[in-house]
Amino acid sequence: MMCPEMEVRLNEYVDGTLAARERAAVEAHLAECAGCRAAIVELRALVTAAATLPKSIPPKRDLWGDIARRLGKRERGNGKRVWRERAFWRRALAAAAVLVIALGIYRLLPPITAHYRPAGQGWVAVQADFDRASGELGRALALERHRLRPETVALLERNLEIIDAAIAESRAALARDPANAELRGLFAAAYRHKVELLRWAAHAATS
Amino acid sequence: MMHSDPTDLIHRAQQGDQSAFEALYHGHVGRVYALCLRLTADVVQAEERTQDAFVRAWERLATFRGESAFSSWLHRLAVNEVFRVQRATRRRAQRVFTSEDPGALERADDRPDAPGVAMDLERAVAALPPGAREVFVLHDVEGYRHEEIAGLTGVAVGTSKAQLFRARRLLREALNR
Amino acid sequence: MTKGACCLALVLLWVARAAMAQARIDERWPLDAAGSVRIVHPAGRVRVVGWDVDSLAVVGTLAPGAGRFYSAGDGHVRKLGVDIPADERIAGRADLVVRVPRRTNVWVKSATADIEVEGVDGTLDLTSVRGAIHVVGTPQDVTAETMDGAVEIAGGTGRARVKTVSGAILLRGASADIGASTLSGAIVVRAAGWQRGGTGVQRGKFESVTGDVRFDGELGRGGVVEFETQSGNIAVRVPARTVADFDALTIGGTITNTLGAAQPTPRANGAGQALRFSTGAGGAQVTVRSFKGGILLEPK
Numbered sequence: 001m002m003c004p005e006m007e008v009r010l011n012e013y014v015d016g017t018l019a020a021r022e023r024a025a026v027e028a029h030l031a032e033c034a035g036c037r038a039a040i041v042e043l044r045a046l047v048t049a050a051a052t053l054p055k056s057i058p059p060k061r062d063l064w065g066d067i068a069r070r071l072g073k074r075e076r077g078n079g080k081r082v083w084r085e086r087a088f089w090r091r092a093l094a095a096a097a098v099l100v101i102a103l104g105i106y107r108l109l110p111p112i113t114a115h116y117r118p119a120g121q122g123w124v125a126v127q128a129d130f131d132r133a134s135g136e137l138g139r140a141l142a143l144e145r146h147r148l149r150p151e152t153v154a155l156l157e158r159n160l161e162i163i164d165a166a167i168a169e170s171r172a173a174l175a176r177d178p179a180n181a182e183l184r185g186l187f188a189a190a191y192r193h194k195v196e197l198l199r200w201a202a203h204a205a206t207s
Numbered sequence: 208m209m210h211s212d213p214t215d216l217i218h219r220a221q222q223g224d225q226s227a228f229e230a231l232y233h234g235h236v237g238r239v240y241a242l243c244l245r246l247t248a249d250v251v252q253a254e255e256r257t258q259d260a261f262v263r264a265w266e267r268l269a270t271f272r273g274e275s276a277f278s279s280w281l282h283r284l285a286v287n288e289v290f291r292v293q294r295a296t297r298r299r300a301q302r303v304f305t306s307e308d309p310g311a312l313e314r315a316d317d318r319p320d321a322p323g324v325a326m327d328l329e330r331a332v333a334a335l336p337p338g339a340r341e342v343f344v345l346h347d348v349e350g351y352r353h354e355e356i357a358g359l360t361g362v363a364v365g366t367s368k369a370q371l372f373r374a375r376r377l378l379r380e381a382l383n384r
Numbered sequence: 385m386t387k388g389a390c391c392l393a394l395v396l397l398w399v400a401r402a403a404m405a406q407a408r409i410d411e412r413w414p415l416d417a418a419g420s421v422r423i424v425h426p427a428g429r430v431r432v433v434g435w436d437v438d439s440l441a442v443v444g445t446l447a448p449g450a451g452r453f454y455s456a457g458d459g460h461v462r463k464l465g466v467d468i469p470a471d472e473r474i475a476g477r478a479d480l481v482v483r484v485p486r487r488t489n490v491w492v493k494s495a496t497a498d499i500e501v502e503g504v505d506g507t508l509d510l511t512s513v514r515g516a517i518h519v520v521g522t523p524q525d526v527t528a529e530t531m532d533g534a535v536e537i538a539g540g541t542g543r544a545r546v547k548t549v550s551g552a553i554l555l556r557g558a559s560a561d562i563g564a565s566t567l568s569g570a571i572v573v574r575a576a577g578w579q580r581g582g583t584g585v586q587r588g589k590f591e592s593v594t595g596d597v598r599f600d601g602e603l604g605r606g607g608v609v610e611f612e613t614q615s616g617n618i619a620v621r622v623p624a625r626t627v628a629d630f631d632a633l634t635i636g637g638t639i640t641n642t643l644g645a646a647q648p649t650p651r652a653n654g655a656g657q658a659l660r661f662s663t664g665a666g667g668a669q670v671t672v673r674s675f676k677g678g679i680l681l682e683p684k
Binding site: 007008011039042043046047049050051053054055056057058059060061063064066067068070071 | 225228229232233236237238240241244250253254257258261262265328329332343347348350368371372375376378379382383
């Protein structure tokens, strides 16, 4: 049982907000009081448990539809626009492919000046994310390709060839030297370029 | 290449690109919903406040200048939405909700499966009196400082501390039962 | 010819000329000194020019088939542009000159139209699919993206981010924080140092797949500059007295260094060459990476 008059100080002790002298006083008390020692253990466990509760809980139902409708009301005042993003692009983004790239890759591959993580599960997952993202974007684009001008399609194909060749090259080099962090960085960069290109083309198709 | 990083999405959303905003929504909804659910201990309210927070974020995107992380900015909007509605509700009801609210525990069960201890803690948090619950969620779960909580909730720093310590006492009692 | 037939011919001629004639735009609205303008301009050319007047003025011409000019907004935000029918693939040319208060934030989106911005100090967000983008002045922040058009940013921006697929990128002037990314275009950076009003590049990131990257200019003290290509060559030319830590690596290319005595060595593990050297403490940090492009470090 905690000494009731110690409640505030024990909490502050656990939070690390006590000045050195007060901290020493609490520690002196703890040395003599088993009840407060037990309370400290419980408090620490509680604070740790609270801090490690899942930070993210997906809602049971999709909330975006209602949100989009409320945004839509504000948007309609802008007049009709040829440039309005089309539903397919929203779907492509909703698949969160781009976000996966944006967040996922940087979590695993800090800027080229930083220390790389060793090869492992994370890297395999990132490659899979890339494949999925470019696959999704590629399929979305295929549906809307007819909206692009022929010269844009030609440009796109030319650059897709370039980037696919670059990715194949890096992938082959990586297969030969899988632990090479620099190669992984370059491979990731090439893949980012591809995702960007597909994103761009999808944007252009909606223009 | 300058990828579609969160900054890029934010920038696009600021320019009125709803699809970019939708991507931001998908990237952040879990965090915002978790925050609202724990603050309100009510699924329906949590869903509504989550939606309010994103609508508010869309309206105010222009004011987001990047001084803080987008997520911090968004979470703050969510907390503000929760308290704005609660203040209004409390004024209307002319009373303060108490832990006797019988629905709180059941509603908390709507959460996804969590390991035993976490689940017990979630339930116990949901059953706290609102004031203590809010401070506990903001301080111990979300990591806000008392000064920030005071700013968000309109209570004094001392009150925030008192509510936190009370919440911890009630939680320890509940978990030891 | 009878008099009636003559009249009819004249009328027809007049109608035909009217149909061929370009529509002229000449409009003006008040706009706050730090307001915003959003312009949608599919084809042709749009020039946005900063002036010391608290109003927005648009003059220009719309060729037949260019669509309809529209504008809406208030003193804080004005939207304007050319609306073309959704099924219209090839839009006629529209040429607009939009004058805005200097501190205006400008957003422009175009399909094939070239975008030019001069003398605007606000934030610029410029996107074109195939048009060129040209910025001159000292905007606070520039984001420019085009698929195929060339991009040139000249002057001194606080921050610039440029992205193309195949368009060439030229960044010149006294900008502190610049980033350029392209797939197959070339990147050329000419960074002014303190003697031309700049601080050197404080933060730079230049990336391409096949395009060459050439940096010619001054590095800010303590600046962090990164170069990365797949097969494009990278040339870094900086003043001989530059104080910096250099870290270069290529897997399939070669490194040439005439900036200092240090010479590249084969990489300890695997193929390629690496070179690390420092010309003094507390300077810039330069990182150069290429998969198979050549790397050149030389004094200017």
